[in-house]
Amino acid sequence: MRFFIASLKRDLLVHFRKPSEILNPLVFFIVVISLFPLGLGPSPEQLSSVAPAVVWVAALLATLMSMDQMFSSDFEDGSLEQVLVSDQSLPVYVAAKIVVHWLLSGVPLVLLMPVIGLVLFVDGPGIWAMSISLLLVSPTLSLLGSIGAALTVGLPRGGLLVTILIMPLYVPVLVFATAMVQTAIGGGDVTGFVYWLLAILLLSLSLAPLAATAAVRISVDQ
Amino acid sequence: MLVDVMLQVQGLGCERDRRQLFRSLAFSLSPGELLQIVGSNGSGKSTLLRILVGLFTDFEGDVNWSLEKPPLYLGHRVATKDSLTVKENVVWLSELHSEPVCDAGISEALASLGLTGFEDTYCSHLSAGQKKRVSLVQFLLHPNPCWIMDEPFSAIDIDGMAYLESCFQGQISGGGAIIFTSHQPLAIDNTINTLELSE
Numbered sequence: 001m002r003f004f005i006a007s008l009k010r011d012l013l014v015h016f017r018k019p020s021e022i023l024n025p026l027v028f029f030i031v032v033i034s035l036f037p038l039g040l041g042p043s044p045e046q047l048s049s050v051a052p053a054v055v056w057v058a059a060l061l062a063t064l065m066s067m068d069q070m071f072s073s074d075f076e077d078g079s080l081e082q083v084l085v086s087d088q089s090l091p092v093y094v095a096a097k098i099v100v101h102w103l104l105s106g107v108p109l110v111l112l113m114p115v116i117g118l119v120l121f122v123d124g125p126g127i128w129a130m131s132i133s134l135l136l137v138s139p140t141l142s143l144l145g146s147i148g149a150a151l152t153v154g155l156p157r158g159g160l161l162v163t164i165l166i167m168p169l170y171v172p173v174l175v176f177a178t179a180m181v182q183t184a185i186g187g188g189d190v191t192g193f194v195y196w197l198l199a200i201l202l203l204s205l206s207l208a209p210l211a212a213t214a215a216v217r218i219s220v221d222q
Numbered sequence: 223m224l225v226d227v228m229l230q231v232q233g234l235g236c237e238r239d240r241r242q243l244f245r246s247l248a249f250s251l252s253p254g255e256l257l258q259i260v261g262s263n264g265s266g267k268s269t270l271l272r273i274l275v276g277l278f279t280d281f282e283g284d285v286n287w288s289l290e291k292p293p294l295y296l297g298h299r300v301a302t303k304d305s306l307t308v309k310e311n312v313v314w315l316s317e318l319h320s321e322p323v324c325d326a327g328i329s330e331a332l333a334s335l336g337l338t339g340f341e342d343t344y345c346s347h348l349s350a351g352q353k354k355r356v357s358l359v360q361f362l363l364h365p366n367p368c369w370i371m372d373e374p375f376s377a378i379d380i381d382g383m384a385y386l387e388s389c390f391q392g393q394i395s396g397g398g399a400i401i402f403t404s405h406q407p408l409a410i411d412n413t414i415n416t417l418e419l420s421e
Contacts, residue, residue, distance in 0.1 A: 006317040010306070017305040078299025078357075079314075085275045085295045086318035221279050 003088050007096035014073075015104055021069055022104045029062040029109060033116055044121035051120035052181035055130060059109055060170055063141045066105050067166070068159040070097050070149035071216060080153070084220060091213045098146045098209065106138025122185065129184030133177040136197040143201075143208035144169045150215035154222065173200055227252055227288060228368055228399055229274070234283035236269060243269055244419050247283070253367065253397045256390065256412050258404065261419030267403040268298065270419065271372050274401065293368035300357040304346035308337060311345055312359050319364045331362040336382065351377040361389065369393060371402040384409075 015022055036054050040046055074080040083093050113134055117127035148166040152158030180193035228251045235245035243266030251257060259267045272278040274285060275295045287293075302311045309328060316323045332338060335355040345353060354377050361369060375383050387410050393400055394412050408414060 003317055003320070006314060010303075010310070010314045013310065014303055014305050073303075076299070077303060078297050078301040079303065081277055081297050081299065082295070082301045082315065082318055084277060085292055087292050088318050088320070220277060 004092050004096050007093055008100060011096065011100040012103070015100070021066060022108075025062040025065040025105055026108055026112070028065060029058050030112070030116075032058040032061070034119060037119065048121045048123070048126065048185060051117070051122045051126070052130070052178045052185070054120065055113075055116060055181075056174055056178050059134065059138075060141065060167075060174065062109065063105050063138070063145060064163050064166065065159075066101065067145040067149050068152060068162045070101055070146060071153045071219075072149075072158065075153045075220065080216070080220060084217070090216065091209055094146065094150070094209050094213045094216060098142050098212070101146070102139050102142040106134075106142055109138060110134045122181075125187065126181060126185040129181045129190055132194070133180045133197060136194065136201055137173050137177050140173055140197075140201045140204045141170065143204040144173075146212040147208055147215055150212040150219060153216060153219040155219075173197070176200070229288070230284070230286045231274075232284045232286075234270075234273070234281060234285065236266060236273065236278075236281040238266075238269065238280075247417075247419075249417055251368070251399050251401065253399055254394055255399045256394055256410075256414050257399070257401045258408075258414050258416045259401065259419065260403070260416050265419040267419060268372050271295075271370055271401065271403065272297075275370055289367055291366065293370045294361055294364065294366045296357060296361070296369075296371040296374055298372055300353045302345040302348075302353050302356050305344065307342045307344055308332065308348070308356055309341045311356055312363070315357070315360050316363060319360070321364055323363050327363060328359070331359045334362065334385065335359060336385075349377075351379060351382065354378055355382065358386070365396075365398075367398050369398065369400045369402070371400065373403055373405075375404050375406050 033054060036050065037047055040050065071080060074083075083090065110131055113131040114127055117130055122130065145162070145166050147169075148162040149158075151165060152161045155161065176193055176196045180190050180197070183193065184190050230250045232248050234247040236243045247270075249257070259270060261267050269278060273281050275293060301315065306314070312328055312332070313323070329338075329341070332341060335358060337352065337355055337359075340348070340352070345356065348356070358374070374386060378386065383406070387408060390400060390408075391410055391412060
């Protein structure tokens with residue numbers, strides 16, 4: 001636990017000292033979303049009907065942008081080797097990386113949701129559904145993404161490869177989350193979707209860190 | 223705990239990119255032993271050290287450690303984060319050894335490595351030699367029976383080298399062992415056993 005907190009603090013400090021890596025995906029997210037009203041025209045009906053898909057696709061891409069950095073910077077400067085050589089537990093280190101990624105890429109997106117919802121003329125229940133679904137899904141995105149990030153550590157131009165590897169895993173999440181927001185906008189009951197998203201979250205919470213840990217070991221073993 | 227043999231290696235062979243680096247290598251490491259791995263560039267010195275610490279597993283043969291904690295390892299990459307200060311780097315690296323260190327200990331270790339006044343300097347502002355010194359702080363802060371060092375003297379100046387040599391002597395006389403690679407001659411009184419890797 002001590003090592004978990006130490007790693008968490010260190011990574012947060014590193015990111016706050018170099019904020020461009022956190023801010024770039026957020027700016028990207030806002031820019032992509034604000035282009036849609038310009039491209040589609042300012043009709044509220046049309047915008048609110050495409051809003052769930054637009055928001056979700058933009059959120060997935062923004063999350064993936066920062067993904068390849070998860071382990072590669074520690075790999076390049078040799079800190080990852082030191083973790084592997086020491087008797088500290090590697091899963092703890094991986095878990096800290098995932099939590100930091102979620103705090104810096106998932107949580108800001110959740111906080112941005114109400115504003116984004118207003119931009120796209122989504123009504124009250126729709127905004128709620130968007131925020132809650134993103135709150136449930138963003139940890140899943142970080143967890144699943146960590147597997148791809150761990151597999152591509154040490155590869156040049158790993159970013160694109162992460163996207164190709166991880167996108168298929170994101171599809172179920174995308175399907176349920178978009179459906180949940182659309183149902184909420186139509187005034188329907190979203191409990192079923194919440195359960196599905198929670199189930200996927202729990203599944204990835206239990207399996208992804210193990211897979212990422214194994215992948216880190218394989219990637220460094222060269 | 224005093225052991226006769228810290229490390230026993232038998233029948234070690236490694237092939238990389240269809241090139242046999244070494245085969246049926248056998249050696250052991252006892253307390254108080256200084257073992258230098260020598261060989262030309264690309265002869266597999268770094269790979270051998272990586273195998274010993276468990277960072278590279280594609281080899282044949284046996285590597286048996288009889289130590290309670292893993293050896294300290296210094297690799298080619300210095301394990302310092304550019305956006306953290308010297309002290310922050312040292313503190314995190316110390317966490318890896320589950321032995322929290324006090325500020326006074328850190329200052330003392332930094333002073334003996336000639337880094338006084340650099341505690342709050344970002345590592346991005348340090349030279350290659352200074353970064354190397356930061357990663358060497360671990361070896362002063364955390365007593366360990368075995369040091370494994372890949373090119374500890376590269377990028378280190380003459381004064382630093384003299385200091386490192388005295389650290390080597392301290393480690394050896396304290397019953398510790400060191401395995402290292404270096405292309406520089408070492409000016410110390412202890413016997414240096416060598417292991418030559420040749421094709």
